[in-house]
Amino acid sequence: MSVTGRHEARERALALIYEAAQKHVDPVEVLDELTVAPDPYCALLVQLTSQHGAEARTAIETTAKNWPLDRIGLIDRLVMELAISELRGEDPPPPAVVLNEAVDLAKTYSTESSGSFVNGVLSAVLSAES
Numbered sequence: 001m002s003v004t005g006r007h008e009a010r011e012r013a014l015a016l017i018y019e020a021a022q023k024h025v026d027p028v029e030v031l032d033e034l035t036v037a038p039d040p041y042c043a044l045l046v047q048l049t050s051q052h053g054a055e056a057r058t059a060i061e062t063t064a065k066n067w068p069l070d071r072i073g074l075i076d077r078l079v080m081e082l083a084i085s086e087l088r089g090e091d092p093p094p095p096a097v098v099l100n101e102a103v104d105l106a107k108t109y110s111t112e113s114s115g116s117f118v119n120g121v122l123s124a125v126l127s128a129e130s
Contacts, residue, residue: 005039005041006041006093006101007101007104008039008042009038009039009041009042009045010042010045010086010101010105011105012038012039012042013038013042013045013046013049013082014075014078014079014082014105014109016030016031016038016042016046017030017046017049017078017081017082018074018075018078021074021078026050027046027047027049027050027053028046028047030046031043031046031047044089045082045085045086048085048086048088048089049081049082049085051085051088052081052084052085052088053081053085055084055088056080056081056084056085056088057069057077057081059084059125059128059129060072060077060080060081060084060121060125062128063121063124063125063128064121064124067121073110073111073114075106075109075110075114076106076110076114076117076118079102079105079106079109079110079114079118080102080118080121080122080125082102082105083098083099083101083102083118083122084122084125086098087126095126099119099122099123099126102118102119102122103115103118103119106118
């Protein structure tokens with residue numbers, strides 16, 4: 001799959017996990033309700049986020065000192081959950097690629113300063129886990 005294809009898959013996955021968060025349901029439920037199946041990589045990302053979301057939230061909360069989850073913007077949190085979950089999948093892309101994609105998603109769908117925040121938190125999570 002091309003870099004552009006994976007970027008688009010991440011964008012779609014973010015939209016689906018955002019919808020799930022708004023509906024207070026598991027992301028796989030939103031995935032299962034789709035009439036047209038998304039790209040296979042998008043589906044994998046949604047499934048990984050469903051599987052690893054709780055541990056991703058714990059990693060974010062532990063790392064982002066003085067930033068409880070309810071204080072972090074929803075899109076920023078979901079971007080980080082998506083990235084952490086993607087890295088916990090089987091044969092993940094290089095961490096630098098996932099981190100860069102997360103920063104791009106945060107800048108595009110949240111605020112300009114979100115990119116720096118997401119970068120800082122994810123870098124700290126990656127450092128703590130290595």
